[in-house]
Amino acid sequence: MEDMFRFADEFGPTRIIHIYRPSLALKAIVVVDNTACGAAIGGVRMAPDVSAEECFRLARTMTWKNAAAGLPHGGGKSVIFGDPRMAAAAKERLIRCFADEVRDVTDYIPGPDIGTDEQCMAWVREETGRAVGLPSVVGGIPLDEIGATGFGLAASVDVAREFIGLDLQGARLAVQGFGSVGKHAARFLAKKGAVLLAASDTSGTLADASGLDVARLIALKQSGRSLRDYDRGAKLAADAILDVECDIWIPAARPDVVRSDNVSRLRTRLMPQGANIPCTLEAEQALDARGVLVIPDFIANAGGVICAAIEYRGGTQRAAFDYIDERVRANTQAVLEECRRDKTLPRAVAQAVAERRVRSAMQMRRWH
Numbered sequence: 011m012e013d014m015f016r017f018a019d020e021f022g023p024t025r026i027i028h029i030y031r032p033s034l035a036l037k038a039i040v041v042v043d044n045t046a047c048g049a050a051i052g053g054v055r056m057a058p059d060v061s062a063e064e065c066f067r068l069a070r071t072m073t074w075k076n077a078a079a080g081l082p083h084g085g086g087k088s089v090i091f092g093d094p095r096m097a098a099a100a101k102e103r104l105i106r107c108f109a110d111e112v113r114d115v116t117d118y119i120p121g122p123d124i125g126t127d128e129q130c131m132a133w134v135r136e137e138t139g140r141a142v143g144l145p146s147v148v149g150g151i152p153l154d155e156i157g158a159t160g161f162g163l164a165a166s167v168d169v170a171r172e173f174i175g176l177d178l179q180g181a182r183l184a185v186q187g188f189g190s191v192g193k194h195a196a197r198f199l200a201k202k203g204a205v206l207l208a209a210s211d212t213s214g215t216l217a218d219a220s221g222l223d224v225a226r227l228i229a230l231k232q233s234g235r236s237l238r239d240y241d242r243g244a245k246l247a248a249d250a251i252l253d254v255e256c257d258i259w260i261p262a263a264r265p266d267v268v269r270s271d272n273v274s275r276l277r278t279r280l281m282p283q284g285a286n287i288p289c290t291l292e293a294e295q296a297l298d299a300r301g302v303l304v305i306p307d308f309i310a311n312a313g314g315v316i317c318a319a320i321e322y323r324g325g326t327q328r329a330a331f332d333y334i335d336e337r338v339r340a341n342t343q344a345v346l347e348e349c350r351r352d353k354t355l356p357r358a359v360a361q362a363v364a365e366r367r368v369r370s371a372m373q374m375r376r377w378h
């Protein structure tokens with residue numbers, strides 16, 4: 011009993027659902043965290059090593075992110091245990107079966123996340139009538155294809171750079187995780203003049219002090235190859251990205267990649283968090299003590315969910331980009347100004363803003 015409620019606090023989670031279908035070897039967990047602001051939106055992650063705790067923490071992050079972005083949505087998340095590179099037919103069966111299980115969880119709207127994509131969301135929508143991050147042919151704004159989150163990260167950097175006196179022209183950039191978020195963040199920042207010194211994926215770190223060609227790297231990844239297949243630059247171990255001296259270091263891979271035991275390796279000035287919960291709290295405090303400005307995940311990477319919420323209401327791609335630009339810039343500015351004034355951690359300020367909104371929405375609910 012105690013164990014089942016180990017994540018419970020004043021905000022949620024309202025439901026944790028374990029899904030098990032032995033005939034398909036489907037094992038999944040859905041966490042619907044807080045729905046005071048509206049139905050929960052949150053991605054479906056597929057990976058072999060996910061856990062209930064990771065799912066809960068990501069769902070909670072979505073509660074804060076959606077509230078901070080002013081969206082009429084609460085936070086949720088789901089994880090499916092499995093290798094996302096499994097054969098296409100097996101993946102479709104698994105995703106459709108998962109969708110079948112969440113059909114009646116009507117206050118949870120699934121979206122894409124690591125290991126799932128727009129195609130998966132089309133299957134989920136067909137089974138349940140709900141999903142965001144859909145392919146454009148079925149009315150979606152393909153948020154990963156257009157780089158909604160990367161666009162928001164670049165907007166956030168554009169605001170934060172003024173707080174540390176950083177010129178984006180020639181700013182040195184390193185990106186951990188050259189996937190949907192990382193590659194578009196690099197693309198939008200390169201447009202503003204930043205130079206990509208290093209990028210990593212599961213195949214390793216690719217580094218070139220004279221700068222990497224972002225468009226060529228994106229084409230390489232789109233052709234299904236890895237960064238190590240690039241014909242220039244040094245090929246290093248995946249975690250060597252931590253050692254790259256740069257001005258902007260973007261985590262865009264997995265949670266907890268920066269921890270007390272490796273935070274001292276980072277040599278950067280600004281960390282806009284593309285990934286969700288990429289740092290442990292201790293690591294974030296250590297970065298702050300060293301003067302590294304961290305833009306917390308749920309402020310910096312809200313672009314994707316903003317796009318998803320606009321899509322859910324039938325809005326256009328242009329409306330999504332306008333909303334992301336306005337909201338991410340305003341939130342970054344507000345959070346960093348308050349930090350400068352009160353000498354507090356950016357995450358603490360951002361959290362307080364989001365908590366205030368969720369608490370006030372909770373007051374309007376019947377069972378508050």
Ligand code: NAD
Nearest residue numbers: 159187188189190191210211212262263284285286311314
């Ligand atoms: P993705 O699967 O498209 O890309 C992830 C990338 O990280 C891949 O290139 C993979 O090779 C790489 N990677 C995985 N483990 C790594 C490691 N240990 N070292 C280096 N690289 C590694 O996923 P994504 O959609 O880009 O999401 C990345 C992160 O951003 C996740 O934490 C996700 O929750 C978060 N996020 C995504 C969105 C979105 O719109 N897609 C929005 C907000 C937050």
